[in-house]
Amino acid sequence: ENSPAPLPERAIYGFALFLGSWFGFMLYLIWAYVPETWLFSLGLTYWPQKYWAVALPAYLLVSIGIGYILLFGINMMSTAPLNSTHTVTDNYAKKHQQKKFQEEAIPALRDIPISEVNRMFFLPEK
Amino acid sequence: MEERPYRSASGAPIALRHRQHSASCRELAVRCPRLQLRSLSAVTSAVWLAAYGLFVLSENSMVLSAAIFITLIGLIIYLHFVKIDQESLLVIGSLGIQVTSSYASGKESTTFIEMGQVKDVVINEAIHMQKVIYYLCILLQDPGDPQGVSEVVPLFQSSKPRLDCLIEVYKSCQEILEQRKTAPQSS
Numbered sequence: 063e064n065s066p067a068p069l070p071e072r073a074i075y076g077f078a079l080f081l082g083s084w085f086g087f088m089l090y091l092i093w094a095y096v097p098e099t100w101l102f103s104l105g106l107t108y109w110p111q112k113y114w115a116v117a118l119p120a121y122l123l124v125s126i127g128i129g130y131i132l133l134f135g136i137n138m139m140s141t142a143p144l145n146s147t148h149t150v151t152d153n154y155a156k157k158h159q160q161k162k163f164q165e166e167a168i169p170a171l172r173d174i175p176i177s178e179v180n181r182m183f184f185l186p187e188k
Numbered sequence: 189m190e191e192r193p194y195r196s197a198s199g200a201p202i203a204l205r206h207r208q209h210s211a212s213c214r215e216l217a218v219r220c221p222r223l224q225l226r227s228l229s230a231v232t233s234a235v236w237l238a239a240y241g242l243f244v245l246s247e248n249s250m251v252l253s254a255a256i257f258i259t260l261i262g263l264i265i266y267l268h269f270v271k272i273d274q275e276s277l278l279v280i281g282s283l284g285i286q287v288t289s290s291y292a293s294g295k296e297s298t299t300f301i302e303m304g305q306v307k308d309v310v311i312n313e314a315i316h317m318q319k320v321i322y323y324l325c326i327l328l329q330d331p332g333d334p335q336g337v338s339e340v341v342p343l344f345q346s347s348k349p350r351l352d353c354l355i356e357v358y359k360s361c362q363e364i365l366e367q368r369k370t371a372p373q374s375s
Binding site for chain 2: 138180
């Protein structure tokens with residue numbers, strides 16, 4: 063159904079994107095380098111200022127750099143602090159199973175409370 | 189009463205003092221590393237060099253006196269509000285748990301949690317500033333909901349002992365907390 067194999071439609075999309083991106087790049091070069099008077103004589107008087115041909119790439123690069131730092135900061139901010147209950151449990155933790163323990167059957171799936179885990183790890187004498 | 193050396197999570201040497209006052213009362217105190225002379229002189233020299241640089245640029249001698257003033261006030265504020273000298277945990281079975289932090293200037297701040305609110309004392313692991321650390325914490329319960337955890341109180345926040353020290357404190361606390369299960373309920 064959803065395989066990444068090449069298909070004829072995908073080849074056409076790829077070629078259309080390839081032509082489109084080359085066209086966009088050539089248009090950007092023409093806008094940045096061709097003098098304004100030549101553009102006016104061709105009748106293209108309402109194109110944006112050439113200032114933006116330099117400003118937009120600069121804005122983009124600074125945004126990418128800030129994005130790295132921003133992502134790092136957002137990660138640090140959404141880490142639960144040491145005194146929050148989210149380090150111990152959450153709304154989806156299954157409560158104690160009420161089923162009785164049957165011999166030779168796999169026990170029911172549940173979240174083991176942290177007190178029990180601690181007792182198992184740290185209390186037995188070596 | 190013994191005092192044993194351990195290490196904090198960042199490698200600084202700390203000491204754990206374990207006192208048993210009675211069968212159901214234990215006191216565990218962790219002493220944090222002292223303020224190092226080399227870091228104090230490094231910070232003071234940096235601030236004063238920066239102030240001297242500003243003085244050379246601006247020819248204003250108030251910068252130098254301001255730098256001295258800032259250093260003194262900053263040191264006093266640091267010793268009184270930030271630098272913790274010792275953190276202690278006093279567990280009294282059937283009464284409660286008392287957590288005391290004493291600062292380098294002599295100030296002590298105390299919190300008492302009564303035993304009815306204490307669900308358990310556990311060693312939890314959590315992410316803290318690009319590290320995963322073990323820390324001891326008291327789990328508090330709502331009186332109306334004995335199965336749920338209402339609050340988590342982390343202990344030994346500024347000394348941050350490593351797991352070997354925490355295991356010793358944990359075993360000591362569990363011995364006292366187990367007594368309240370076998371003791372007759374009084375309320």
